[in-house]
Amino acid sequence: MEVSMSSAPAPQNNQATLSNEPDSNLAARIALVEQHIRLENAHDLPGVLATFGDTARYDDEAWGEHYTGRDGVQQFYQQLMDALPNLQIEVQRRYVTAEAILVEVIIRGTHLGAWRGLPATGRRVELPLCGIYTFDPRSDGTARLAGEKIYYDRATVLRQLGIFHEPQSFLGQLCTALTHPITIVRALARKLWRT
Numbered sequence: 001m002e003v004s005m006s007s008a009p010a011p012q013n014n015q016a017t018l019s020n021e022p023d024s025n026l027a028a029r030i031a032l033v034e035q036h037i038r039l040e041n042a043h044d045l046p047g048v049l050a051t052f053g054d055t056a057r058y059d060d061e062a063w064g065e066h067y068t069g070r071d072g073v074q075q076f077y078q079q080l081m082d083a084l085p086n087l088q089i090e091v092q093r094r095y096v097t098a099e100a101i102l103v104e105v106i107i108r109g110t111h112l113g114a115w116r117g118l119p120a121t122g123r124r125v126e127l128p129l130c131g132i133y134t135f136d137p138r139s140d141g142t143a144r145l146a147g148e149k150i151y152y153d154r155a156t157v158l159r160q161l162g163i164f165h166e167p168q169s170f171l172g173q174l175c176t177a178l179t180h181p182i183t184i185v186r187a188l189a190r191k192l193w194r195t
Contacts, residue, residue, distance in 0.1 A: 026096055028143050033101050033133050036145065037089055043081055049074055053136030053144030062154040084109030101133045111161055118161065125160045127152055
């Protein structure tokens with residue numbers, strides 16, 4: 001069942017809770033993550049940044065990039081929102097623990113701005129992503145995000161943008177031969193040596 005946090009909380013059958021945390025703390029954390037995703041869908045950068053605490057951190061594990069502090073987190077989001085100005089995040093499932101909230105989402109958008117050195121392609125992207133939210137408790141008892149860490153398949157994004165081609169396809173084989181001639185020659189030599 002697909003449910004977007006922008007319109008409703010995740011239904012009970014798509015949520016697992018594994019925590020000894022008091023219900024009020026969990027409810028506040030869940031509400032914070034829901035608010036954060038609503039603000040991402042609204043492309044409200046100041047609002048998104050306001051959900052982070054003093055130890056703001058964003059980890060894009062697919063690229064091995066880590067953004068620290070509010071300025072770093074802002075840099076990540078600015079690049080993302082410029083590249084995918086119609087970005088939408090649809091929550092599929094949510095898992096709640098004492099230390100973190102994990103969400104499985106579908107990311108959708110159109111590549112209309114430069115991203116990672118690639119000019120706008122005008123292509124649509126749609127991919128599954130797993131996000132892990134950790135929390136920065138505050139002295140006033142409210143919670144803010146300490147960090148967000150995301151995992152997704154980088155090849156899926158690059159394939160949808162027309163950059164990456166599966167090695168089994170004709171275009172993939174051609175690209176591999178043109179961009180990696182030494183590797184291809186070595187592979188052919190090994191194949192001939194074995195026969």
